[in-house]
Amino acid sequence: MKPTDTSNPEYFHKVVDCQYACPAHTPVPEYIRLIAAGRYTDAYMINWVSNVFPGVLGRTCDRPCEPACRRGRLGGDEEPVAICRLKRVAADNKTGDDFRARLPKIPKKKNGKRIALIGAGPASLTVARDLMPLGYSIDIYDNQFAGGGMMRSQIPSFRLPIEVLDEEVDYILDTGVVTHFDTEVTSLQSILDKDYDAVFVGTGAPRGRDLNIPGRGEGADNIHIGIEWLASVAFEHRHQVGKRVLVLGGGNTAMDCCRTSRRLGGDEVRVVVRSPFADMKASPWEKEDAMHEDIPIFDNHTPKEFVIEGGKLAGMVFEKVEAEYDENGKRSLVPTGEDPVFMPADDVLIAIGQENSFPWIERDAGVEFDQWDMPVVDKDTFQSTNPKVFFGGDAAFGPENVITAVAHGHQAAVSIHLMCGGKDVAERPAPFTNLMSQKMGVHEWSYDNQVEDDPRYVVPLADKSKALADRKLEVELGFDKSTGFAEAERCLNCDVQTVFTEARCIECDACVDICPTDCITFTAPVEEEMLRTRLSAPAGNLAQDLYVSDVLPTTRVLVKDENVCLHCGLCAERCPTTAWDMQKFLYNVSLAGQ
């Protein structure tokens, strides 16, 4: 196996599991340390630069970082750091004035380039945030009355208070973005005709999938498409739902539908899903939240028909199925042969998926569409086949989440800025990186290297009966400062890297002996597969790299399995020659103009 090339920024980047898993690559441990230090505005600023909506995301993010968090691999009942909810601690406790003073200055003199953003969801808003400080003139079009996209129309207020959303949307719009709200764009060509230098399409995946089974037509008055229904609640067009509600689907939309129903008068709300419970798309915590609100989940039930009595919806019939997996792990749902199940209902909400739809894009506007009727978009540049038209967020590759929309927005902004500067959009700027020793003294580090044992802290919730009585009452109360501190201390500081210098090593084994999690081995250099069988402890997690040194004087190499390194720094403390050092690795995705 070749020696590890740590000069490739992706090597150490990957060691920071949370940051690597974050679509926007937010420097997580860096902001967590700032929270522990009580520097909330600084922590917020790091988030804001990287993910634009820290207050929103600190409540609603899909948090791909958490399943990736190293703590979750430490065995026993150990759970990931509550990364997402710590973000909220930064947002809740920042000093607003201090933060506003740090906002990037918008140049008085514009650069002469005009950009149109279609849709005002997180993707478009990110493009605006990144390009405004560079002097662009930006027009944003959206068919809703205010910015935010689905963060406003879909994510219920009991998860995301409107003031939190407004604040972070306004940070962007207040920079002088020209808004065209309540404006449906019905023709891309008409926008192109306005001679913009670039057009960004951030219109999301706005169409909810329907379920065409018998009774759908007759029952229409009480059968609703989930996302349309949620929007109508958010926009105060609808204030009630029947007492008995069936929500079809197993994703996050279904969870929002059922919980909203509980708040609008649904006493007997059930989620019914085709797949087994474990396979449901909703995040585990959203399922928990729903069940906490006394909403049972019926899995392995396939909808067969809407039952209509006296011209009105009376309920639904389901067939019971079970999952079978073939040798490739492919699932099929096979009827069990049991009697069909009838469930009574006053209202049914269909939350079985979302689709893109671009009826407003003329097929001769230069944007090519593929066989699935999706625009052809480059995965790195977000450029379509019309060089002036870029896509991002759910509009680019189908429904995802807010943080993915933000990540797309950053990259699209980079592309637009390159293109407007006459440069090749394919030449992406390298990330900004920095590697700095944390050594303060013989046995002293500038980060808190002690590893805390505390189990993950639980976010306190509002009283259930109060929460269910008020659709707008935020359920989660957030961590207070002292719990936030304790949770922040659980972070292992994975960005403080163990850096090895061959030339200094005397092969005394001190690091091998001290390492609490047996990460380090001196052994003969062989191929990775063989190497993994010869290490001090099992090294079966192939997703985690081995850090391999050059050949040492004894003809062995040093191998460190990154998998469960605690970043405790003891290897470096016990090393008599400082062949090991703990160095903080900063990795920032380059934004437009950087």
Added chain:
Amino acid sequence: MSYQLPNFRHPELPVNELGYTRADYEGSISTLCAGCGHDSIAGAIVKAVHELSIPPHKIAKLSGIGCSSKSPAYFLGKSHGFNSVHGRMPSVATGAALANRDMIYLGVSGDGDTASIGMGQFAHAIRRNLNMVYIVMNNGCYGLTKGQDSATADEGSTSKKGDPNPFDAIDLPSLALNLGATFIARSFSGDKGQLVPLIKAAITHRGFAMIDVISPCVTFNNNPQSTKSYEFVREHAEATGTVDFVPMREEITTSYPPGSTAEVTMHDGSVLHLHKQEEGMDPFDRISAMNALEQHRARGDILTGLIYLDEDSRELHEVLETSQRPLNELDASDLCPGNRVLANINASLR
């Protein structure tokens, strides 16, 4: 400075027959200098005892004074321990071993503790073939008192702050061989592959088992002019052969080409495999072992590995025909068998 080891361990650590992981055999976090060879030997002891599935309470750690003698605090934290006076560990071990023959006695000493102040005690423990493991963490200096040359420092060897040593060294394996030790090995703290099986064999041996482990003192004696530095030892160590230890309960799975290996069955049924044995050297023959030691010494090499093993060793209890049971299991009637027994004894002397 970190005074605490994190509590997390590798989640897939192997468990031994008692259901314990290696972590169950650890001690507290070391306060020795970073890079001290003694820490590696502590690590090797932990690994060996864990792999032998010895219940921690069956072991007593005994030591004298010195950095080496401090080290029992850093391994087998759940075993018994006695940190005695400088050079006096063998007499404490003798007393303990006589009182309770069921325990495993693991002595840890330094070259100062053994070859200077403790020389007399060391010699007599060997002579009596006390049933114990005696590990010398040999760094050629008095580490704890800041690195003065010890009696095992080679002639001409120079420590970090010292002058060239004018005296010839005491070679502990040669001395032990002379005194009649029944198990003698030498190893290097930086070679766990060799050290761990030797420790296992020493624990299984019935009688006095000495391992002289060269263990560099990084702080005072790891400079280029020292013959006890990591670099010098690596360049000059020559193994008698490799040693594999197969515990009694395990099936022997490796096979060696015929003639290249010798097998020794230890008294508990475990098997030692010695292979790639140095030509002409027979570790079951005292004279051969003595020759090999002297020849390597003359060449300026350090002979490591298993040096001598007496398969017919009879330890002190056997020689003295002492009580089969530990003294703490004897009750008043065992200890005071009464007038009739006394009368019989007296009669036998008339």
